[in-house]
Amino acid sequence: MLLHDLPNHPEISPEIWAGLSQLQPASLGHYLTSGIISNDLRPLVGGKRMVGRAVTVRQPFPDAIPVHVVFDYLRAGDILVIDRCGDNHIACLGEMTVRAGLAIGVAGFVVDGVVTDIDELREIGIPVFAKGLNVVTTRTLDIDGAELFGPVVIGGVTIKTGDIVMGDNNGLLALSPQHRGLDALVKQALSDEQREIEWRRRLANGEALSTLNGSRALFEKRITT
Structure with missing residues (x-):
C-alpha cells in the first residue's frame, strides 16, 4: 500500500469556513464550471449539509485494510473519500467503519462505489454518498496496490487530500482551497x-x-x- 505524504493544507480563514458551512452547494454551483461530482453518487444518508476537508483512499481491490487503516489518520471535520476504481459490486463501507468515523467526528463519507448496512448507517446519521448498496463486502486480503492520500477520481472529478468537499440532498462538489477568488x-x-x-x-x-x-x-x- 502506497502512502502519499499528507499535504500541508493551505489556510482557509474561519470566515470562509463559516460561510461554506451556511451555504447550499447549489448556491456555489451557479458559478462553478468544474468540480461538480456526477449525480451517479447519491445521498444514501442525507438530510443535512456536509462540508469538510477530503482525506482520500484509492482502493482498486476488494481489500478492507486500506479503509481500516485510514481511520488512524482522520481528524474531526474530515470527509473520507474512497475511489473504488470502477468496482460497483463490493461494498467497502458499513456500520463499523461509519461508527469509527462517528467516534472521530468525521463530517461525512463519499464512496465512488457501493456501501452496505444502510439501516444502521441511517440510524448513525453521518452523511454518506455512494452509487448504491450491496451485501457483499471487502475482506482482509492484504493485497498491494491501494493508495492513501493521493489524488482520486470521484464521479469524474479529481479530488486531492485537503480539498474542500460539500454535499447535501442535491449532490456533491469539490473545491481546491486554492480556488481562485474563493473568498x-x-x-x-x-x-x-x-x-x-x-x-x-x-x-x-x-x-x-x-x-x-x-x-x-x-x-x-x-x-x-
Whole structure:
C-alpha cells in the first residue's frame, strides 16, 4: 500500500469556513464550471449539509485494510473519500467503519462505489454518498496496490487530500482551497441566499420571477432590437 505524504493544507480563514458551512452547494454551483461530482453518487444518508476537508483512499481491490487503516489518520471535520476504481459490486463501507468515523467526528463519507448496512448507517446519521448498496463486502486480503492520500477520481472529478468537499440532498462538489477568488465566491453565494429570502416574500405576493431575476427586461430588449 502506497502512502502519499499528507499535504500541508493551505489556510482557509474561519470566515470562509463559516460561510461554506451556511451555504447550499447549489448556491456555489451557479458559478462553478468544474468540480461538480456526477449525480451517479447519491445521498444514501442525507438530510443535512456536509462540508469538510477530503482525506482520500484509492482502493482498486476488494481489500478492507486500506479503509481500516485510514481511520488512524482522520481528524474531526474530515470527509473520507474512497475511489473504488470502477468496482460497483463490493461494498467497502458499513456500520463499523461509519461508527469509527462517528467516534472521530468525521463530517461525512463519499464512496465512488457501493456501501452496505444502510439501516444502521441511517440510524448513525453521518452523511454518506455512494452509487448504491450491496451485501457483499471487502475482506482482509492484504493485497498491494491501494493508495492513501493521493489524488482520486470521484464521479469524474479529481479530488486531492485537503480539498474542500460539500454535499447535501442535491449532490456533491469539490473545491481546491486554492480556488481562485474563493473568498469572493463564498460572499457572492451568501448574498444570493440572502436575496432569495426576499424573493420568496415577493413571489408569494404575486411578483413575476422573470421580473425579479431580470429575465423579462433582457427578453424585451431582445425582441425590440
